[in-house]
Every structure is written in structure tokens, then in C-alpha cells.
Amino acid sequence: MEKITEQLITEKFITELPIDHIFVFGSNSAGIHGAGAARIALLFFNAKTGVGNGLTGQSYAIPTKNEHIRSNSLRVIDIFVKQFIHYIETHPHYIYHVTPIGCGLAGYEAKDIAPMFESLRFKENVYLPQEFINIYNKQ
Numbered sequence: 001m002e003k004i005t006e007q008l009i010t011e012k013f014i015t016e017l018p019i020d021h022i023f024v025f026g027s028n029s030a031g032i033h034g035a036g037a038a039r040i041a042l043l044f045f046n047a048k049t050g051v052g053n054g055l056t057g058q059s060y061a062i063p064t065k066n067e068h069i070r071s072n073s074l075r076v077i078d079i080f081v082k083q084f085i086h087y088i089e090t091h092p093h094y095i096y097h098v099t100p101i102g103c104g105l106a107g108y109e110a111k112d113i114a115p116m117f118e119s120l121r122f123k124e125n126v127y128l129p130q131e132f133i134n135i136y137n138k139q
Contacts, residue, residue: 007136008127010097015044017058022094024084026101027052027061028069037099053080060084060096064106071106074113081116092125100129110135 014023023045025037031052033042038061041047046057053063062080065071072080088096098117102108110131120126121136 007121007133008124009133010099010127010129012130014097014099015040017045017097018095019058020094021058022055022096023059024096024098024101025059025061026064026099026104026106028065029053029063029067030069031061032069036104037101053083055087060087062101064102064108071102071108074108077102077106077108077113078116085119088120088123088126095125095127097127098129098132100131103129103131 017023023041025041027033027038029052031048031050033039033047033049038047041059041061042049045059047059047061048056052061054061062077062084063072064077100110100113102113103110114132114135117128117132118136120128
């Protein structure tokens with residue numbers, strides 16, 4: 001198989017995806033999906049209230065905040081991102097649309113989060129946000 005050199009970029013506003021596509025968003029461990037991409041996941045991609053980590057419906061939650069709705073440390077977020085990457089490896093039949101997790105309500109910048117996803121940069125089934133691609137292109 002030929003290596004993919006095109007970077008797949010997540011659309012800015014997503015409210016509909018084909019059935020085998022997964023919306024990947026930043027959440028809190030309590031699974032309160034009240035704002036940002038988490039709210040989009042709840043309204044359009046069947047994220048379940050009370051589930052703050054992993055796959056529900058057509059969405060995958062990566063906790064960027066804890067159960068008290070305080071931002072997780074970068075170290076903790078990195079652990080959850082590694083779990084997500086493992087999920088991708090064991091479920092390659094899905095197409096993943098990663099939003100700029102941690103770069104909204106959790107208060108981090110793309111330069112803080114993008115390196116956690118860099119191994120997915122040219123994966124044929126992963127779309128990454130433009131903010132992350134910009135960081136990779138500066139390196």
C-alpha cells in the first residue's frame with residue numbers, strides 16, 4: 001500500500017457524517033456535554049450524557065476536563081489520546097474526524113495538543129483539525 005501524503009482536514013462545522021464516520025471531541029469525565037464540540041456530539045452524533053470517555057453513538061469522547069469540570073493536565077490528556085490512538089488501531093474500519101480537542105473550553109492551545117496526535121497525521125482514516133496541521137507544517 002502506498003503511503004498517504006495528503007493531510008485529511010476536519011471540517012470546521014460538522015453536524016452530519018456518513019454512518020461509518022466518528023466525530024471525535026473533547027469532553028469532561030462526568031459526560032456533561034453542555035457546550036462546544038461536546039454539545040455538537042450530543043445533539044448530532046448520539047453522545048450519551050454520563051459517558052465522558054470513549055465511543056457512544058457516532059462519537060468518541062476524549063476527556064480534556066475531569067469530573068469536576070476542571071481542565072485535565074496535558075499529561076492526563078495525553079493518556080486519553082493514547083487510548084484513542086489504540087482504539088483507532090483496533091477499529092480501522094471507521095473514519096475519524098478529530099476536532100481541536102482541548103483548544104476551547106479546556107483552555108489549551110493547538111501547540112500544546114497537536115503533538116499528541118502527530119502520529120495520525122497521514123493516516124488514511126483520520127481527519128485532523130487545521131489548527132493541528134498548521135503546527136506540524138511549522139516544524
